């Protein structure tokens with residue numbers, strides 16, 4: 088019995104982990120362990136022998152069990168100590184610097200535009216980027232063989248043979264959201280729709296995905312004068328200047344009548360753009376009075392309602408305001424570029440707090 092005790096207490100002391108300890112437990116005091124086997128031998132002993140051997144075996148069993156429990160606790164302590172040493176963290180270290188991540192200029196400008204139009208009572212509407220050619224073209228008075236379809240370098244979604252759902256496109260502009268909003272909101276309404284649009288085009292000022300913001304105001308007595316005032320207010324607020332000259336140039340869009348493109352007065356000095364002064368003009372948007380056919384397509388009666396609409400390139404006005412020379416850089420995800428042109432993440436653009444600070 089002494090041999091057993093020496094053997095097992097020695098093994099327990101040397102055990103390096105819980106798995107080894109468990110193996111020792113099974114071979115010592117498990118159901119088929121050595122102590123159990125010895126207990127079975129008690130039956131063959133004389134009552135006198137049994138009176139000595141029985142308690143001694145029980146004591147041995149207890150001793151081994153408590154050595155196992157003590158070793159188990161010690162192993163757990165050692166493991167916890169090791170973990171604490173490994174996962175040590177100095178909570179007194181200074182926090183990471185504020186500009187770890189930045190807001191992308193397109194997100195920033197979208198927020199700025201939204202803040203300005205919100206102040207004028209416009210809410211934000213959204214539509215799908217994959218839309219039917221009806222919403223993207225037909226409903227906007229651009230029928231099947233209208234040249235505007237070809238001009239837009241449209242991405243058409245693949246259609247399997249026998250698929251007779253309407254053809255889908257990656258929307259080429261945000262104008263389809265006009266129709267969807269008319270359908271769901273009805274008149275009167277005042278919305279802007281910012282979002283991504285797609286055209287197959289790629290150079291310094293064109294990328295296959297870019298961003299627009301659509302504007303739409305419908306009421307009973309809306310006129311071009313309202314359009315002009317709203318756009319002037321917007322441009323002043325956006326470029327953070329007191330006065331700007333806008334030039335309304337007669338133009339043509341299938342979905343507006345009359346239509347105008349709008350330029351702002353600016354100057355280029357040493358490659359830097361100054362908005363509001365100088366002898367140059369820069370086109371920033373298309374606009375006009377919503378065509379009666381477009382109102383009708385959206386389920387609004389053109390006899391009772393009229394409205395103005397405009398569409399502006401978000402990337403474009405971001406380039407202008409923040410002096411970004413190449414559109415493609417917006418989508419390169421170059422960290423140095425993002426740190427340079429990005430905005431602090433906690434500065435929300437507001438009219439009273441400052442748009443871009």
Ligand code: DAH
Pocket residue numbers: 259260261262301302340342343372373374375376396397398399
């Ligand atoms: N959808 C036009 C484009 O992408 C922009 C546009 C022009 C939108 C005139 C309008 C508008 O709402 O009235 O080129």
